[in-house]
Amino acid sequence: MTATMPPKPEPFVHPALFYRSDAEYLEGLVPFVTDGLDAGQPVAISVPGPQGRLLTDALGPAAERVHLLDMTVAGRNPGRIIAGVLRRFADRHRDRHVRIIGEPIWPGRSATEYPACAQHEALINAAFTGRDVTIVCPYDVAGLEASVLADARQTHPLLWEGEQRYPSADYAPDDVVARYNEPFQHTGDAExxxxxxxxxxxxxxxxxxxxxxxxxxxxxxxxxxxxxxxxxxxxxxxxxxxxxxxxxxxxxxxxxxxxxxxxxxxxxxxxxxxxxxxxxxxxxxxxxxxxxxxxxxxxxxxxxxxxxxx
Incomplete structure (x- = not known):
């Protein structure tokens, strides 16, 4: 009888981090960054400016070894994040596991922007299948609507809350892409x-x-x-x-x-x-x-x- 080897796990990891305070933000992300740096892995952080300053202050001298971007600038248009932020960094380091923190959805995103944000989060999974990359996406539980958090559970196969790490029972990224493929209202008398x-x-x-x-x-x-x-x-x-x-x-x-x-x-x-x-x-x-x-x-x-x- 020949033993059947179990399939190799998918190297791409895409968790949503739900945080309720700056302390929870740092508790979830600082070890993620420092563990990667200690292992010799490239690390990028693309989050809104205040969150970036929070992380770099907590990281101290280690922040100099991190590639930092302000997501409100680099990712203002969600449609350019995969190519211009995530792939641009990951593709430079194909020989090693890459760690990225990406926060494309923050309080203040408009109702016009949000459908493109949700679709972006869903499409990350297809864009990185098979890649040796971990992309953690933080979500501000206190500042975001419940519907946004529900979408996060559908667009991320893993969820991090405090010390808990567990698979999302609601994971269905294709459903999110389809749901936000919304017809537009008429444009009136535009030429x-x-x-x-x-x-x-x-x-x-x-x-x-x-x-x-x-x-x-x-x-x-x-x-x-x-x-x-x-x-x-x-x-x-x-x-x-x-x-x-x-x-x-x-x-x-x-x-x-x-x-x-x-x-x-x-x-x-x-x-x-x-x-x-x-x-x-x-x-x-x-x-x-x-x-x-x-x-x-x-x-x-x-x-x-x-x-x-x-």
Whole structure:
């Protein structure tokens, strides 16, 4: 009789840390950092500024060996966190186990931002399957709504609370991605700029830029908007094989550029993972330039909204 070897455990670990105070925050994360450093593992911390200062003060001289980012800057758009924060660090250290603290959801995230945040947390699991990486995501129990914590239980296979470490009975990341694939409300009387062929790209880009100036977008951000509009329309022409309708308006102090086409976006990680060759660079660039990107896709078509803060 031949013995059957048990399957190797998944090397990727993705816990949510539920904390109720600064003390619980430090008790859960400082040992995670110092144990990694002692083992010679690369460690990155990407959390909101005040939390970063809290951790670096507690770590003392060890903080100099940690890669630190302010998540409110690097991850303001949740769509760029996987490629621009997590993968950028992990890919530099493929020969060793990597430890990352990432806090993309904090009190103060808007209702417009949150669906993209929840989808990001769910998609981390698909993006890092098989990778020798641990990503701990802290959640402020005192400051976040109960629904956010419920989503965290669905997007993280492991939960850390105080000294407890246990698997989440509610883990269902695909359900979260689908639930926040929300249809958008109508945009009122926003002008429509139809891009049916590549020849329409330049005129549409000029009209979008002119409209943005009248809506108060600073001159320094006009080139970003022009690139976003161009890539949105070109993506529709290339991948949907259909015309793109571009719209632009101001909403809650932000400039919103929207693209609609009749194609269906089947890869939820499109634009969120590092590009391979020339494939996927357009959506990746949009995520890099915009302050927020939201998407709704179905068999009837796809709408992508890119938000820019003046």
């Amino acid at each position: 429509v700029h139809l891009v049916a062929t590549a020849a329409d790209l330049s005129p549409a880009r000029r009209r979008i830029a002119d409209r943005a100036r009248t809506l108060g977008l600073p001159a320094a951000r006009i080139p970003d908007l022009e690139l976003i509009a161009t890539e949105l329309a070109a993506n529709s022409l290339q991948h949907a094989g259909a015309p793109c309708e571009l719209r632009l308006w101001r909403e809650n102090g932000e400039i919103v550029c929207e693209a609609r086409d009749t194609g269906q976006l089947t890869d939820p990680l499109a634009g969120r993972r590092p590009a391979e060759g020339f494939s996927g660079r357009g959506l990746l660039l949009i995520n890099d330039l915009a302050d927020l990107v939201r998407t709704h896709t179905s068999a009837q078509g796809t709408t992508i909204r890119a938000y820019l803060r003046p």
